[in-house]
Amino acid sequence: MPRYAYVNGTFARHNEANVHIEDRGYQFADGIYEVVALINGKMADERGHLDRLERSLNELSIAMPVPRSTLSLLMRELVRKNRLRNANIYIQITRGATKRDFKFPGADVPPSLVMTTWPFKFHGNAAVTNGAKAISTPDIRWKRPDIKSVALLPQVLAKQHAIEKGAYEAWMVDTDGHVTEGSSSNAWIVKGGKIITREATQSILRGVTRTAITKICTELQMTVEERPFTLKEAYEADEAFNTSAVALVVPIIELDGHKVGTGQPGPVAKRLYEEYRAYADGQRGDELAWTA
Numbered sequence: 001m002p003r004y005a006y007v008n009g010t011f012a013r014h015n016e017a018n019v020h021i022e023d024r025g026y027q028f029a030d031g032i033y034e035v036v037a038l039i040n041g042k043m044a045d046e047r048g049h050l051d052r053l054e055r056s057l058n059e060l061s062i063a064m065p066v067p068r069s070t071l072s073l074l075m076r077e078l079v080r081k082n083r084l085r086n087a088n089i090y091i092q093i094t095r096g097a098t099k100r101d102f103k104f105p106g107a108d109v110p111p112s113l114v115m116t117t118w119p120f121k122f123h124g125n126a127a128v129t130n131g132a133k134a135i136s137t138p139d140i141r142w143k144r145p146d147i148k149s150v151a152l153l154p155q156v157l158a159k160q161h162a163i164e165k166g167a168y169e170a171w172m173v174d175t176d177g178h179v180t181e182g183s184s185s186n187a188w189i190v191k192g193g194k195i196i197t198r199e200a201t202q203s204i205l206r207g208v209t210r211t212a213i214t215k216i217c218t219e220l221q222m223t224v225e226e227r228p229f230t231l232k233e234a235y236e237a238d239e240a241f242n243t244s245a246v247a248l249v250v251p252i253i254e255l256d257g258h259k260v261g262t263g264q265p266g267p268v269a270k271r272l273y274e275e276y277r278a279y280a281d282g283q284r285g286d287e288l289a290w291t292a
């Protein structure tokens with residue numbers, strides 16, 4: 001069965017789909033993206049992801065390429081064409097293609113919209129079931145990681161560093177020694193019954209999964225403390241985990257070679273994974289509103 005991508009108004013065969021060589025995403029990383037999980041045929045937190053997409057575009061003064069309702073329909077059509085029920089949907093919007101020049105192009109240059117999908121097996125994901133290792137690395141990103149920009153080189157280097165050390169994720173650390181977040185996930189620890197994650201200011205990406213988990217915790221009367229935490233606190237935590245739309249909730253069982261807690265996926269991470277799955281399956285009522 002052919003695989004399809006969406007590129008600027010056309011559903012094209014994935015291996016034939018392409019963008020212009022002077023697309024500003026390619027030349028300047030002048031664009032933003034979103035990744036939405038499709039779980040059992042239902043888009044998890046679609047509203048939160050589209051809210052954040054619009055926010056990222058606003059922060060960079062890039063226009064929405066199509067109305068939001070059209071984007072939703074295009075996402076559904078792409079999923080349908082690829083006959084997917086469990087997948088990740090990637091949406092990328094850039095400032096368009098034009099002669100290379102630092103300044104913004106005129107209003108006659110439309111933004112580019114590209115979407116791809118890939119199947120993803122949420123059920124029985126080994127990292128979720130067995131837990132994963134992480135390492136720490138300095139956070140060398142620009143000062144606006146709250147914008148989901150396609151300028152991901154620091155995260156690429158961080159992830160590669162993790163892989164070369166036999167780990168799954170890199171936890172980035174600021175100049176004060178506090179953990180900011182994972183290279184492609186939010187970072188959490190559990191200590192003495194408290195679930196701790198950095199507050200979502202401009203220093204991290206406000207994960208859509210993070211927001212949902214926070215609200216689920218509040219509903220379940222589990223205490224969430226939003227504050228920076230140090231690596232030492234993480235080494236000594238009862239549990240650690242990452243959240244992201246791609247892999248949902250992944251227990252971190254080892255950090256920089258230190259066993260976290262028992263060295264096995266902990267009860268809080270396991271429960272939050274199950275609760276998030278139930279929420280994504282629509283068992284917790286309406287989607288939780290995501291606030292910027």
Ligand SMILES: Cc1ncc(COP(=O)(O)O)c(C=O)c1O
Pocket residue numbers: 035181182183184185186205206207208209210243244245246
């Ligand atoms: C740096 C960073 N933090 C956090 C996240 C998690 O965000 P979400 O839960 O919206 O996928 C991501 C996801 O790509 C990310 O790249």
